[in-house]
Amino acid sequence: MVLEFGWGPFFARRLSQAGAYSQSMNSGGHELPLFPKPGNRMKRARARHKPCALKELEVSVSELGLGYESDEIVLFRYCSGTCETAVRNYDLSLKNMRLKKKIKKEKVRARPCCRPLAYDDDVSFLDTYNRYYTVNELSAKECGCV
């Protein structure tokens, strides 16, 4: 993977030069198997039940929506999927405490979250005015059901 090559900040522009990168985009393993084409409803149901995993997307820095104007391309990796199999005794008990009003008016989360466990190296780029920026904790490196 391109993102693992560099020491220090990773330069966004390197992505468009990297041949190895396109291979990883095509071997994601998230495609549906080669069965007879399912209907939309079935497709949606499958999408909802995919387990938490790392996915990736090639986007321009401008498209990230962080307020920078730059056509440089970055590999944005994110966590997607459900954590149904990762429910713990903690979650079941917490849910019960809520139902029994032992915990009231409090913001608690009684289901595991599919979230990054680690982030990729900082991403550096030049904007359209040739100004240099470095952005941290932009792209996920590892996902898990926390």
Added chain:
Amino acid sequence: MVLEFGWGPFFARRLSQAGAYSQSMNSGGHELPLFPKPGNRMKRARARHKPCALKELEVSVSELGLGYESDEIVLFRYCSGTCETAVRNYDLSLKNMRLKKKIKKEKVRARPCCRPLAYDDDVSFLDTYNRYYTVNELSAKECGCV
């Protein structure tokens, strides 16, 4: 703290014998400061904006709702509060990818979760029929905005 004393499974019944435990219940630091009594609306607003932290509750094993019948008391510690200050570039970008329909029909979480970073030792207890059980990952040990 009582829960940190033992090696191996922690016995639920020890809690009711522990004098040190009540002290920690009163030093939680989650009480409202001594200002003139605020209205209900203000109280709710404050509760919503409390940052993610470890809280605790004394409950019987039966009340946990895990299917065990036992009057033994456990200290159930859980994560409560918001993670507004922990929003990362990852979250902002992911939110934008959703808005721009770059990510569709996928279960993604674009806000940090207040969740346990570690769990307490296993909890052991006897049910009303004198059967011995051990339950893992029941109570939080440390919380964080993941």
